[in-house]
Every structure is written in structure tokens, then in C-alpha cells.
Amino acid sequence: MRKLVLFSLxxxxxxxxxxxxxxxxxxxxxxxxxxxCYGLLSVPTAEHHVAAANExxxxxxxxxxKAWNEMIHRYFAGALGMCIFTIAAMAxxxxxxxQSLRLPFFLVGLxxxxxxxxxLTVTLNLLPVVVMGHLLGGFTILACLFLLHLKLxxxxxIKPRRINRLTKAALLGTAILxxxxxxxxxxxxxxxxxACTEFPxxxxxxxxxxxxxxxxxxxxxETYEYxxxxxxxxxxxxxxxxxxAVVTFLYLLWLGFRLYTKEFATPVKTAGLVLVGVLMIQVxxxxxxxxxxxxxxxxxxxxIVAACxxxxxxxxxxxxxxxxxxxxx
Numbered sequence: 001m002r003k004l005v006l007f008s009l010x011x012x013x014x015x016x017x018x019x020x021x022x023x024x025x026x027x028x029x030x031x032x033x034x035x036x037c038y039g040l041l042s043v044p045t046a047e048h049h050v051a052a053a054n055e056x057x058x059x060x061x062x063x064x065x066k067a068w069n070e071m072i073h074r075y076f077a078g079a080l081g082m083c084i085f086t087i088a089a090m091a092x093x094x095x096x097x098x099q100s101l102r103l104p105f106f107l108v109g110l111x112x113x114x115x116x117x118x119x120l121t122v123t124l125n126l127l128p129v130v131v132m133g134h135l136l137g138g139f140t141i142l143a144c145l146f147l148l149h150l151k152l153x154x155x156x157x158i159k160p161r162r163i164n165r166l167t168k169a170a171l172l173g174t175a176i177l178x179x180x181x182x183x184x185x186x187x188x189x190x191x192x193x194x195a196c197t198e199f200p201x202x203x204x205x206x207x208x209x210x211x212x213x214x215x216x217x218x219x220x221x222e223t224y225e226y227x228x229x230x231x232x233x234x235x236x237x238x239x240x241x242x243x244x245a246v247v248t249f250l251y252l253l254w255l256g257f258r259l260y261t262k263e264f265a266t267p268v269k270t271a272g273l274v275l276v277g278v279l280m281i282q283v284x285x286x287x288x289x290x291x292x293x294x295x296x297x298x299x300x301x302x303x304i305v306a307a308c309x310x311x312x313x314x315x316x317x318x319x320x321x322x323x324x325x326x327x328x329x
Contacts, residue, residue, distance in 0.1 A: 001090045002152045008083040009149055012142040013307065015080050018073040019138060020303035023188060024296050028131070029225055030066030032057050034122045035074065043067040077118065080141075081111045087148075103148045110141050125223040131189035132182060139181060142307055143314050150318050166259075170317040173255050177313055180248040181306055183241045186216075191227035192234035192241075193299070199290045202239060210236050245286060252279050252309075259316065271316045278308050 022028060031037035038044050038053035044062055054061045084107045091104035114137040120130045187193055196202035214229065215236035221228035229237075252275060259272025285302040292298060 001087065001094070002149070004083060004087055004090070005145060005149050005152060008080060008087065009142070009145045011076065011080050011083060012138070012145055013304070015073070015076050016138050016142060016307055017300060017304055018069075018076055019135070020300045021296070022069045022073045023131070024294075024299050025066065025069055026225070027066035027069035028121060028126050029060065029223075030063060030068070030070035031074075032060040032122065034119045037067055037071050038062065043071055074118070077114075081115065084108060084111045084141075084145075100151075103144060103151070107141065107144050107148070110137065110144065113137060114141060125221075126189070126225050128186065128189040128218060128224055131224075132185035135185040135189075136178075136182060139178075139307055139310055143310055146311050146314050147318065150315070164320070166320040167317065169255060169258075170313065170320050173252055174310075174313040174317060176248050176251050177309060180241075180244045181310070183237075183244045184302075184306065187237045187241045189224075190229055190234060190237055192229070192237040193289065193294050195231065195234040195238040196242070197290065197293065199287060202235060206235060206239065210239070212236055212240075215240070245283070249279060249283060252313075255316075259320075265319075268316075268319050271312065271319055275309075275312050275316060278305060278312055281305050282309060 022030070031043070033039065038049070038057060040049065040053075043064060044050050044053045044067075045064070050062050084104075088101075088104040088108045091099050091101055095101055114134065117130055117134040117137055120127070121134050124130055196206070209232040211230075211232045214233040219228050227234065256272045256275035256279065259275070260269050264272075282302070282305045285298055285305055288298050289295075289302055
């Protein structure tokens with residue numbers, strides 16, 4: 001079971017990479033139906049299949065590259081789902097040996113909900129709130145798989161200590177990071193990543209164009225591909241994401257240095273050092289996205305390092321929750 005969980009963890013990372021690449025190459029509607037592609041289990045390639053697909057979906061003629069991006073993402077997501085169902089079945093068989101069922105069965109619920117969101121992403125034409133939810137669902141599955149891996153590695157019967165001040169600080173950092181990931185997902189889902197092309201501030205006159213109510217509402221549109229908000233609303237999303245990045249950076253930097261400089265156990269100090277390192281990489285990628293006009297590989301890397309930051313925060317929270325006694329550092 002441990003090996004399958006570890007394999008599923010790496011598979012979840014790969015699915016997130018594929019999802020980010022699909023979104024950033026505008027391939028989210030590469031297949032306009034679900035779960036197949038133009039009524040087939042694969043991308044139509046034969047001439048008669050392509051003709052039939054174009055006739056059935058005249059507004060969505062076959063674009064093979066985008067369709068393959070979408071279907072490969074679905075194939076690997078389906079494989080991840082099968083792995084999670086298998087993990088839950090194995091956990092159920094071992095329940096009499098002390099194996100907890102909470103995380104495995106929670107993962108089953110998550111993967112089912114994630115599949116529903118995947119369907120709605122297509123059927124609702126990239127509705128931003130669904131796209132953002134789909135992104136967060138993938139990150140949550142990854143975090144839960146990592147937590148399950150840690151628990152299996154250390155033994156199912158080992159329980160965390162009482163919540164201490166450091167655990168609360170780590171949980172707050174995780175919550176701040178998740179909020180920032182949500183803002184990033186909202187910015188990406190609304191095609192607002194390039195609403196500000198200057199750094200560190202936006203274009204001249206940005207402050208008078210702010211529209212918070214419009215930026216965090218969903219206007220009606222037949223399709224949300226390429227975005228349905230106006231420039232001022234997208235610019236507001238982008239600026240809020242930048243502001244969130246500053247808050248997240250400062251808090252996680254403080255937390256990382258606190259873990260490293262205080263007299264804690266080596267695993268905790270190592271986790272703090274890793275947090276600072278990954279945080280610096282993420283900031284560099286975020287700034288590069290702006291200065292280089294959102295190159296796909298850099299944008300995908302920005303998504304992956306965000307996932308890595310979340311894993312580091314799960315690791316830190318797990319480590320500090322096991323520290324003996326109350327910490328007053």
C-alpha cells in the first residue's frame with residue numbers, strides 16, 4: 001500500500017502538470033464533450049471521424065494538438081482515480097490491523113468530486129469558479145496523498161501531539177498559502193495573468209480602474225474561454241493576486257526562518273530551510289511570468305512550485321504537530 005500511495009503521489013504531481021499545461025495552452029475545451037472527445041474514446045484522427053466531429057460540433061472544429069492535450073490529461077487523471085480507489089480498498093481490507101480509513105475514503109470522495117468538476121469545466125464552458133475549484137481539488141488530492149504517505153511511513157498507530165503554538169503558526173501559513181493559490185487560480189481562470197505587464201506596479205492609472213465587485217463576480221457569457229471580464233476587472237484580479245503574494249511571502253519567510261533558527265529538532269529545521277528555498281524559487285517564477293509575458297513553461301513551473309510549497313507546508317505542519325510539549329518560541 002505504501003508503494004501505491006507513493007506512486008499515486010507522483011502521478012498526482014504529473015496530473016497537475018498536465019492540467020496546468022492544458023489550461024495555459026487554451027486546450028480546456030480541446031474536446032467539447034465529456035468524458036470522450038467528439039463522441040470517441042480518443043481524439044478523432046481518421047478523416048471520416050474528423051468530418052463527423054466537425055459536423056456534430058460546428059463551433060468547435062477539431063484541433064488535434066489541443067484535443068490531445070485535454071485527453072492525455074483525462075487519461076492520467078482517470079489512472080489516478082483508479083489508484084485512489086485501490087488504495088481505499090486496500091485500507092478497508094486492513095482496517096482490523098489498525099489502518100485508518102479516514103484519509104483513503106476522503107480521497108475517494110475528493111476524486112469523485114474532482115471528476116464532476118472536470119465534467120462541469122467542459123459542459124459549462126470554462127466557468128471560472130469551476131475551473132478554480134478544479135485546480136484546488138487537484139492540489140487538495142495531492143496534499144492528502146502526501147499526508148497519507150507520511151502517516152504510512154511513520155506508522156499508522158503513531159498519533160500527533162497536542163496542538164502547540166508552532167502548529168497553529170504552520171496551520172495559519174497553510175491557510176494563507178491556500179488563499180493565495182485560490183487567487184492565482186481565479187486570475188488564471190479569468191485570463192488575467194497579463195492584465196498588468198509592468199513590475200513592481202501596474203500600468204499608469206491602475207488605481208482608478210480598480211473594480212473589486214466586478215473582479216470577484218461571474219458575468220453571464222455563452223463561453224468563458226479567453227475570459228468574460230473587462231480590463232479593469234482583470235487588472236484588479238491581478239493586483240489582488242500580487243498583494244496576496246506579498247503577504248504570503250512575508251509570512252512564510254518568517255515561518256521558515258523561525259523554524260530554522262530556533263532550537264528545534266533537525267527535521268523541523270530542515271523543513272524551514274526547504275520552505276525558504278522553495279519560496280524564493282516561486283517568487284522568481286512569478287516575477288518572470290510578468291517580465292517574460294507568461295511563457296508556458298515558466299507558467300507551468302509556477303503552478304508546480306505552488307504545489308511543492310503546499311507539500312512543504314503539509315510536511316511542516318505534520319512535523320511540528322509531533323513535537324513533544326507546548327512550544328513558546
